[in-house]
Amino acid sequence: MPELPEVETIKRDLQEIILGKKITEVCVYNPAVIREPSPDVFKKSLKGLVVKNILRRGKLLILELSNGLSLTIHLKMTGQLVYPGGSKNSRVAFHLSGGKILDFNDQRLFGELRLVDDWRKIKFIRGLGPEPFDLTYADFRDMLSKKKTKIKPLLMDQSFISGIGNLYASEILFRAKIDPRRPAQSLTKAEKGVLYKETREVLSSAIVHGGSSIDDYVRLSGEPGGYVKFHRVYGRQGKLCFVCKGLIKKIAQGGRGTYFCPKCQR
Template sequence: MPELPEVETVRRTLNQLVIDKKIERVSVLLPRIIQHPDDIQAFAVMLEGETIRSVERRGKFLRFMLDRYTLVSHLRMEGRYGVYRSDEPMEKHTHVVFHFTDGTELRYKDVRQFGTMHVYPKDRDLLEAPLKKLGLEPLDEAFTPEAFRVKIEKRKTKIKPLLLNQEYIVGIGNIYVDEALFLAGIHPEREAHTLSAAETAKLHEAIVETLKDAVAAGGSSIKSYVNGQGEIGMFQHKLKMYGRKDEACLTCGTAIVKTVLAGRGTHFCPVCQPLKSKRGKRETLKS
């Protein structure tokens, strides 16, 4: 699933491709993609005559800012956007087409068909599902060390599942949680409330650094991710932990362990990221 760096890369690409394009009509070829409004014809009518003014992001969601409405789009597993001339052949698995007045089209393709779209009156989307319960934006100025500490300090949840919970911190995702925890030297099974102030500050810094580096690299193309211009991300070549089971840790040379935590494949170094008991003793989780 595209995570924050991939969605941010798509957002930036779309801002180069579709800004100030006016929607003439909308073709919905797979109705279940549209989640709000319930009526597909109403969805299309709401967008007719609207101009895309900017494309923003909230967590893993894209927000197409129009004149009167906001279109919220979640790519899920394999959703992708591309801009085409109207006379170009329609590719398989194209489910929604935004026809522009200049003869070009924004096409949404989704092999797995898990993506979603919602349309609300402008800025109302932030008060409605699926955006209303989202947590802190890790690349926003409001994501300060103090705000992060307050969010997690009393939680008795293991730190990795907590970081994956979009109601606390948005958009980090499995890949980047593994990378940030390694950079901070924190075991993924540590309970959040056991982290010291120094560890919490270091984790905050690691999250921001990891995500900024990933955005700069265009995200990670682990499976099928490409941006709106068909280009793959390059951060997968910089991964120090994720996907490197049994390989040597780049810091200490110890074999990287992979386990399953909260249903997600989890990678860590048992030496660089020791699991500490409540008494402060170090323990090592068996693979």
């Protein structure tokens, strides 16, 4: 968390609210989250710039600014953007034209803010695989056929496909009825087709509902996203499967929790 649907939701919220606004002041309360340039230069350079465009690539938010620079924001696990803000716990406060504040909160300080000349050149962006919604079925099928990796960690691999994290990987595989431990290349053509379809459906439905408010994720307004009620397996270990009434199981894969129904997912 947050993954593609949450970041996309925040992107759309930001487009409604802060597009065209000017950054009048930046207050840095914890410099650890500013990865480049130095916090001092970051703060001074942003002052007076207007937000011209707001994009998302994978789980990265990109704010294109009036002088050609871009502010990139990675929320990692506990990052939040809240408007109107002004919380005492914020790490960075962006004062905007109109007098209100956009807060960047981040309890665990994993989040990353960067001010860069060209966001396309940053290492993280260069390493990203295709966006799920830009990927054709033919390409997806071919990509899977080349991989021996287990399917669940593969879906979370940002160089393979961008934007899917631990929560949605589990949810997508449940709906596709595929065991998360299966080697990717062992999937049948039919399974690949279902996986492709469910990847798009789960992600787009999650976006429609404003993302999943698990842990710290909130929308720009501070309100929760509404997709949690559609979760079928994530965080449900030991509970009954909604489809077969069997028990949902939790296993570790690559140091991360994987949730699945051993009966429904083969």
